[in-house]
Amino acid sequence: xxxxxxxxAAELKDVLTRQCTALKETHGRPPSLHVLLIGxxxxxxxxxxxxxxxxxxxxxxxxxxxxxxxxxxxxxxxLIDELNQNKEVDGILVQLPLPAHLDANEIIDAxxxxxxxxxxxxxxxxxLLRGTPSLVSxxxxxxxxxxxxxxxxxxxxxxxxxGRSTLVGKPLSLLLTHANTTVTLxxxxxxxxxxxxxxxxxxxxxxxxxxxxxxxxVKPGACVIDVGMNRLTDGSLSGDVDFDxxxxxxxxxxxxxxxxxxxxxxxxxxxxxxxxxxxxGNLD
Numbered sequence: 297x298x299x300x301x302x303x304x305a306a307e308l309k310d311v312l313t314r315q316c317t318a319l320k321e322t323h324g325r326p327p328s329l330h331v332l333l334i335g336x337x338x339x340x341x342x343x344x345x346x347x348x349x350x351x352x353x354x355x356x357x358x359x360x361x362x363x364x365x366x367x368x369x370x371x372x373x374x375l376i377d378e379l380n381q382n383k384e385v386d387g388i389l390v391q392l393p394l395p396a397h398l399d400a401n402e403i404i405d406a407x408x409x410x411x412x413x414x415x416x417x418x419x420x421x422x423x424l425l426r427g428t429p430s431l432v433s434x435x436x437x438x439x440x441x442x443x444x445x446x447x448x449x450x451x452x453x454x455x456x457x458x459g460r461s462t463l464v465g466k467p468l469s470l471l472l473t474h475a476n477t478t479v480t481l482x483x484x485x486x487x488x489x490x491x492x493x494x495x496x497x498x499x500x501x502x503x504x505x506x507x508x509x510x511x512x513x514v515k516p517g518a519c520v521i522d523v524g525m526n527r528l529t530d531g532s533l534s535g536d537v538d539f540d541x542x543x544x545x546x547x548x549x550x551x552x553x554x555x556x557x558x559x560x561x562x563x564x565x566x567x568x569x570x571x572x573x574x575x576x577g578n579l580d
Contacts, residue, residue, distance in 0.1 A: 297548035299442050299521070305558035308441070308566070309354060315569050316355040319576075327572040328357040329387040329413065329564075330379050334372065334398065335365035340391045347389075347561060354565045365395050372398065373406050380408040386575060387413035387568035392463075410574060413567040416462065424470050430574070431567050436468035438559025439500060439521050440475070446519045446548045451476035456493050458482045458509065458536070459502035464523055468500065489513065501536035509537040511545050520549040523556050 320326040329351050333344045344360055351358035361375060379385045388411045394400050404412075409419040415433035423429050443450055455477040459465040469479045482492050484503075493499055493513040501509045502523035514520060524536030535552030543549055550556055 297446065299445055299519075299548050299550045299555060301438070301442060301550060301556055301558045302554040304441060304445060305562040308559075308562045312562070312565055312569055313354050319569070319572055320355070323572075323576060325384060326356050327386045327565075327568045328359070328384055329389065329568045330359045330361065330385050331389045331391055332361050332363060332372070332375065333391045334363045334367060335395050337393060340393070344391055347564060350561050351565060351568075356565060356568060369398055369402070372403055376403070376406045380406075380411065383575070385411065386572040387411055387564075389414050389564070411571055413564060413571055414463075415467065415567070421462070421467065424467055427474055431571065432471070433463055433467045434563040434567060435464050435502075435523060435556060435560045436471050437563040437566070438556055439464075439468055439523065440471050441559055441563070442521060442550060442556065443498065443519065450498065453477050453497035454480070454495050455498040455500070456480045456482060456496035457500045457502060458489070458493065459500075459504070459523070461502065464502040468502070472498070503536055505536055506534040507536070507538040507541075510541045511538075514542050514545050516545050517547045518545075520546045521556065522550050522552050525552060525557060 316326050331344055331347060333340060348358045348360055379388050388407045390404055392400060394403060404416045405418050407417055409417045409430065412420050412431055415431045420431050424432055455472045457465050457469055460481050460483040465481060469481050472479045480492050482489055486492065490513050494515050496515055496518055498519050499514060500521045500523065504524060506526040506528060520537055520542055522535035522537040526534045528534050533553055539551060
């Protein structure tokens with residue numbers, strides 16, 4: 297079973313587009329997403345351009361604040377404060393990575409939690425830990441959506457995540473725990489990775505290491521979700537899973553590209569819509 301994130305995202309887009317239309321009709325404007333792009337990181341430029349295009353496709357407003365790489369911390373914090381206070385701004389996203397002189401945690405925590413559509417503020421991460429999430433990081437939400445296409449009830453299964461980032465691995469481990477799976481979180485210091493991954497009914501690779509996961513890491517019949525997106529020396533894209541090596545042993549697997557990526561963008565739009573609903577009293 298190929299878990300086609302592109303198709304799942306298209307299905308979600310139909311639902312979210314209708315919600316955007318309804319919000320515009322009710323409140324006189326569509327949901328509004330503001331992105332802070334600091335510097336000229338090539339990957340960030342591509343991602344932000346894609347996010348803006350997709351926002352327009354969903355019928356949303358999208359504004360990109362392109363800021364010089366040498367901008368001061370105070371200037372960034374002042375802009376975030378202005379956006380926090382603006383009632384017509386629903387979502388704020390700080391595109392990572394940031395230039396070295398800016399503390400990412402400090403900048404992200406300046407975003408109002410109710411507008412934190414990346415789910416990365418300390419408050420939103422704390423809510424997720426407590427089991428009362430408001431806005432959750434988009435990639436973990438996309439992964440959970442994909443898992444539901446494989447099996448509606450994953451309670452009791454063993455889930456192994458390779459990668460412990462705050463953006464993916466850690467919040468995803470909490471979502472899986474709330475779904476009553478037994479979670480193992482592996483990382484660069486894990487000894488004998490294969491011993492852990494071979495126990496996984498659900499194996500999620502999110503470590504940024506091209507083709508790290510091969511068939512010897514995978515339990516036959518497992519669901520394999522590849523969060524990785526790596527550019528190889530020949531210009532081609534690769535995930536963290538060696539797709540050709542694993543596809544014949546897994547019960548279900550996501551491709552790269554068109555697996556998790558489209559779902560991440562779709563859930564960014566979903567979070568922005570949810571933020572606007574919350575601001576107006578959680579109206580549907």
